[in-house]
Amino acid sequence: MSHIEASMARQMNMSFIEKLGSPAGVQEANQEAGGFIRDRLREQAYVRTVLPPQRLTRADLQVSVQHDQLVKIVFLEPRSRAATVNFRGDMRTNFIRGAKAEAAFFTIMSEKQQKTEQELLSYDFPITKVIEDNLVKDIGEIEDRVFTINIESCVQAMQVEKNGGSATALNMTSVQAGTVVEYSVRKGELARNSTVDDAYVWPIQKKDVIDGKRMISRRRLKPFMMLLTEPDYDNVSSWTIEDTGFQIPNDTTTEGFKSNMLCSLKYIRTIKTDILREGNVYFFTEARFFGHFFVLNDPKFYVDKVLNMISFQTWEDISMILANVQAVVKVELYSADASTVDIDGLRSNFLPVSEEDLGALNNRVDQGVKFPNITASF
Amino acid sequence: MAVPNLTMEVVSDITLTQRRSYALADETLIRPDNAVNLYGGEWLTFDASNRLIRASNVAVVGNAATKRSFLLWMEKGSLDAQMIGKAPILFMADWEAKTLLFDAAAVVGAGAAITTVLQGLKAATIVKYGRNFTGLVGHGGAADADPVVAVVTKIAGSDGYMQIMRASRA
Numbered sequence: 261m262s263h264i265e266a267s268m269a270r271q272m273n274m275s276f277i278e279k280l281g282s283p284a285g286v287q288e289a290n291q292e293a294g295g296f297i298r299d300r301l302r303e304q305a306y307v308r309t310v311l312p313p314q315r316l317t318r319a320d321l322q323v324s325v326q327h328d329q330l331v332k333i334v335f336l337e338p339r340s341r342a343a344t345v346n347f348r349g350d351m352r353t354n355f356i357r358g359a360k361a362e363a364a365f366f367t368i369m370s371e372k373q374q375k376t377e378q379e380l381l382s383y384d385f386p387i388t389k390v391i392e393d394n395l396v397k398d399i400g401e402i403e404d405r406v407f408t409i410n411i412e413s414c415v416q417a418m419q420v421e422k423n424g425g426s427a428t429a430l431n432m433t434s435v436q437a438g439t440v441v442e443y444s445v446r447k448g449e450l451a452r453n454s455t456v457d458d459a460y461v462w463p464i465q466k467k468d469v470i471d472g473k474r475m476i477s478r479r480r481l482k483p484f485m486m487l488l489t490e491p492d493y494d495n496v497s498s499w500t501i502e503d504t505g506f507q508i509p510n511d512t513t514t515e516g517f518k519s520n521m522l523c524s525l526k527y528i529r530t531i532k533t534d535i536l537r538e539g540n541v542y543f544f545t546e547a548r549f550f551g552h553f554f555v556l557n558d559p560k561f562y563v564d565k566v567l568n569m570i571s572f573q574t575w576e577d578i579s580m581i582l583a584n585v586q587a588v589v590k591v592e593l594y595s596a597d598a599s600t601v602d603i604d605g606l607r608s609n610f611l612p613v614s615e616e617d618l619g620a621l622n623n624r625v626d627q628g629v630k631f632p633n634i635t636a637s638f
Numbered sequence: 639m640a641v642p643n644l645t646m647e648v649v650s651d652i653t654l655t656q657r658r659s660y661a662l663a664d665e666t667l668i669r670p671d672n673a674v675n676l677y678g679g680e681w682l683t684f685d686a687s688n689r690l691i692r693a694s695n696v697a698v699v700g701n702a703a704t705k706r707s708f709l710l711w712m713e714k715g716s717l718d719a720q721m722i723g724k725a726p727i728l729f730m731a732d733w734e735a736k737t738l739l740f741d742a743a744a745v746v747g748a749g750a751a752i753t754t755v756l757q758g759l760k761a762a763t764i765v766k767y768g769r770n771f772t773g774l775v776g777h778g779g780a781a782d783a784d785p786v787v788a789v790v791t792k793i794a795g796s797d798g799y800m801q802i803m804r805a806s807r808a
Contacts, residue, residue, distance in 0.1 A: 326643055326670070326715055327713035327716050328713060329718060330717075331717055362717075364717030364718060364721045365718060366718040366722050367718065522777040579721070593805070618645070
């Protein structure tokens, strides 16, 4: 950062502190930060691409009589059917009933960030803006984590149902032995033909994408989108001319895979490999066949100053409901078992890490690991 | 008598208390249709995986908590808790609350009946409203090795609530 930029950043930090010196200034600081946060969040979480957010107000919700909680009642389409009859015949009656489900709300809240105003002045970059960005990203990560846990629950629930009501191990061994039904979860082509049940993630094959689509197509649903990690997506660039024809290998060698569709599916790729773990590829229908993502309160940004201590925090209130559990399936690019049976003891490699472990730092500066490694004493 | 909806209320300024949300070892305890579902005013502690469990064995009446435990601040079947599988506890700093989940007459281990203001209280499994809870019973003082989790600030009145505050060394 140049001297001029550093000076501007220090001025920005100073200006931010000065605004907090009056109630009107605090409100202005809150409003400025609030507007900025909304723009950033729309880009961040992959759940918001799979399930476009719907903003709700109190008027759209019901209140529980047991506690002060709000819930959105979601309706599912009723069942109906037809059959052939004789001229003298008739069909039986269906007393109409549409299933309903409740979507309750919860809060995602960032850590409270605190700093003395004196120490804030020591930064040569606009740390308050960096914090605003980071708080927003933190919230988006939790949205994705909740979503990922729930889509995994959907596919595992269907696996249990189709395997006689019992959780059944799904690894290379059980697939080759034919002792498991691959209904909502399927091993990838290379994984199912490996020789050991382990956590090694095989490159995604074109057939894996087709198989994922077919799992959904078999249910009178249309596959629309797939979700995979960036490392898994990178393997698409290594598909040969047998899978892609002549042109694409030329392009991928120089520019990477450019299309925004893969085998007629839209795809989302994410670098959040601690949330969507490598080797897990999910396929979805359109949102209207799957579920909802509701926003009750957009992210609110709180900033306050008590004496010389400045505090920042942000939170939002959302809900999500995955009402049609058959609208999502998964292809696993590894041979080990990721079901709740966890027969290989490797399931933790394929589930989102805990909230506490999210956002681990890459740098090791605080541990003194940097190069060239010098120590400057002031 | 059915369990009242409001089994515990905080009566001090909640902003002065650090509340935390922790994952439950058994998320089904939040569901209102669970026969031993959690109620506000019960006492929870941490298992080896840093997840919340009841401080005492709810299946055994008179089983006392032996570890430091925390007050659950949540109504039965709270929907946000069901959504995220976490429960809010009063984690740090002092608080005062009123609770229905206590047994004034029970003597658990080296404990004593609840009779006086500022008497120590400990967490143990009690029977009330026809089911078991991890609630409060009287502490026996120096001879009682179980941890004190709260002290009485007001003996139960006609409304049935006993008022308590966090024990400073719980």
